[in-house]
Amino acid sequence: MPQLSGSVQTVLGLIEPQQLGRTMTHEHLTMTFECCYFPPAPHEESMAEAPIEMKNLFWLKQNPYSSHENLLLNQEIDAVKEELLVYKQAGGGAIVENTTMGISRNVATLKRLAQETGVHIIAGAGFYVDITHSEETRKMTVEKLSDVIISEVLHGADGTDIRCGVIGEIGTSWPITDSEKRVLQATAHAQAQLGCPVIIHPGRNSAAPGAVVRILQEAGGDIGKTVMSHLDRTILDHGELLEFAKMGSYLEYDLFGTEMLNYPFNLKVDMPSDNQRVKTLTCLVAEGYEDKIVIAHDIHTKNRLTKYGGHGYSYILNSIVPKMLLRGITQSQVNKILIDNPREWLTFK
């Protein structure tokens, strides 16, 4: 069994935490998202099968989940490799690739991308949202689920010896289903045993992050070593956000680059703009949470790659960081958000 304590586990093996550098804490390099296909409006039905073309790009930005082709990020390994090289040149060091079981995780591909680009890649263990759970997963006890997760960290995932360095993104819906609750409990058990980082995909309701944290806490999880993803589409009220922040998890704003009129999975949500995201970060920093913020793009569809007119993996480094500085977040606070906080989180206890 490898000595994990004090190290970060990448798909190429253990590294010193200081080697990470600037880290995006929630990205996908290869995955499929057909589980979440959302049919287009009746008058736009033909778009579901349409190829990705220049004239469709704005429509895709507004309706990314309504085009079958757009959901197959796993077809773009060469483009992703090129973008990782650009990311490295822009000053990027590491990427947490938190694709889990259910959305076509492929750690062998991640290993190849890490070897060919020099970007540190940390893979994710565990299970995505309920609709992607297999019958076998649904039948597993908490103990069995925890064994599977622990084995992916200690021995390897997807039938390989390539090990995961984080548990998650663990998928939850709203309300949280029974199967998801068992996975959360198994996650907490595995984390208690391994001292490893955890990352959560909460359901689309402002009560979801808090409900997940309570389940993890009761099962012995370490909330201070847990990232709550997607807060930008989950808790939009400032007071509610500060209440949640007190629970002690990392606060992740990971949809940078996603701007859309209607968010199909929850029409009650007005998806914030990147300027609004930066504003929320400045508020959180002012409230003293600079040690708890992490950020990313959560690229999971083709249209967000630069190959298809998207922003790519370097957008935060090239454009969002200057905007943060312009709005009064200091360089040392930016360094915490991009370097120190991810490093602290990813280092095994």
Ligand SMILES: [Zn+2]
């Ligand atoms: Zn994700």
